[in-house]
Amino acid sequence: MLRRGFGAVLALGMAVMAGNAVAQQRDLTVVSWGGAYQDVQREIFFRPFQQSTSSRLLEETWDGGVGVLRAKIQSGANNWDVVQVESEELLIGCEEGLFEKMDFSAIGGRDRFIPEAVSECGVGNILYSFILAFDRARTPNAPQSWADFFDTQRFPGKRGLRRGPKATLEIALLADGVPPGEVYKLLATNAGVDRAFRKLDQLKPSIIWWERGSQPAQLLASGELAMTVAYNGRITAANQTDNRNFGISWRNNLFTLDSWVVMKGTPNRAAALNFINFVTQPARQAEMPPRIPYGPTARGAQDGLPAAVQANLPTTPANAEGALQISDQFWLDNLDKLNQRFNNWVSR
């Protein structure tokens, strides 16, 4: 998700290549989403890591897509060691053998992390959410839930939803009163999918669909939308940098994680694990949220943060209560079928 809007500017490796014949051993290469996000990572992760280990670290950026990772491994000339991937890439890549198994004993043990961050091939790095966002200037009566999102009587105005069934169907069921724990059980049945589409039918005349992560904040700002589904980081960023007064309802937000993975067969495996161990320490991770409001994945990482920062994090207990983790396994299986049905429904 972070990739959208952060161009694929190739970040320069920070280490200056010294000498000529010595550089046989490849330097540790870390790949992330670029843009403002990677600028922050450089400041709080990459530079301190270099200083503390007096080793060199090269950084690159990418735009995601499991095909890129596949091509790297297949070419036999993979030069990436640590990559930040989305949850879907984590699932597929692990299945295809693109990543090393994650050695949790080398990175502080499983208990260092919240349970959602632990998986076979990767470890969670940040946690972010689909939330309900609105402009306080235009909607002073704050909506409280997805049910309010569907209530165009009490809250007139257009609604923004991400074009596609993923997240949309979950939200429809949550708005229809389905408890978060039941959502995927229900969506796995035809009756559940029917129910989600029936709920969406109510809202259909008021929906404006967005496709890129940058759009919701723009459409809210221009008054086109009264409420929208959005990524939490974008909304807080708009408040901080564009002086907007957007509000967020966290109730039953849908969350997902980005993870660190180690590429298969890398000669820098030990250094890669050392790096992951370094950047997932709670005190390190605590540096991220004041700069960009993504939730840390190490237990206790955000405990010492100011209340104003915690209020914007998806991992803050008050915000996380009733949140639903987006099921990548469900979508991997059902996206084709539901895409077809969604496209059919949306264009009728």
Added chain:
Amino acid sequence: MAAALVAPLLLFLLAVFVLPIGAFLTRAVQETDVAPVLPRTVAALSGWNGQGLPDDAAFAGLIADLKEARVRDQASGGGAIARAAARLNADWPGFRSLLPLTARRVVAAEGPARETLTGINEDWGTALPWLAIRRAGGPLTDFNLLAVLDLKRDAAGDIAAAAEDAAIFRGILWRTLWIGALATFICLAIGYPLAWLIATAPARAVPWLLAGVLLPFWTSLIVRTAAWMVLLQREGVVNATLAALNITDGPLPLLFNRGAVLLAMVHILLPFMVLPIYASLKALDWRLPRAAVSLGASPMRAFLRISLPLSLPGIGAGSLLVFIQALGFYVTPALLGGANDQMVPYFVAFYASRTVNWGMAAALSCLLLLAVALVVLLYGRLVGFGRVKTA
């Protein structure tokens, strides 16, 4: 000699136009993902009549195939099982996890093949996944071509209508043709008087009028589309003006609907209508309508009987240009339209870039190409290509 002169052009066209597009379109019928991964299974299933369950050879073949493919994938990071699973999933949802899961589990499996597979997942005890594998065995398939016509093969292999909630593309095609026809008609309604005005204007005004028509050509299509977004949005220029003049009570919903799409399309396509009509009016012998009027015809009658028929080739050429281009519009509906203003090109892009389903993208492209070819043929029948030359 003439052939030698145009040979470089023909070769160029062949190399950069015909070959790549032709290669892309063949993706619509190619089936390349499943057979290399499951060769024994596909071979065993070819003898199966589709009734009940396939015989033991298919079960044993699948286990052997998956064991081998998994070893290859793990060694090379090839992702072949995942690609096969993705293809099969498009036919039978559930394969995306079923196939990799089965591949993982069969490594350690012992004992009879049939029990092993049904033990891993009971879906293997039903005919549906086997039928999907048989349909995807290739090397050629009509799966995608049927899908874009809202058809499918049923269990017996006969062509049947797709399920109601999966039937979408016929509607999209009609909508595409309808939006194209509307845009053409509006362009004609605006473009003809405009061309008439330019053709009859004093000589020194003509360059200025033509420049006015051509000006949009010098701006990028995306910029013009984005400009309409700025103009039409809720707090945009148009709504602000209407509100300032007290014409409207609240902001009108001008964006994300059919009207906005047509407005921008007409703006972009208008020059393609005006210029051919202008050319044919310019070539018109103006003494003829004058003669008609002097012989007693009313100006309207002279126009309908003399000027209009003589400018018909320009109208035909302009309409053809506008209509064909309108069918291919992608950016404008994507940015200005709502969900039910999206045309066939949107879905080509959707399959090509979002779901990486080249087969469907190619099949939809074929559909669009076929629609255009039919329109051109129809035009040739009704108007005749020979008459376009004056335009």
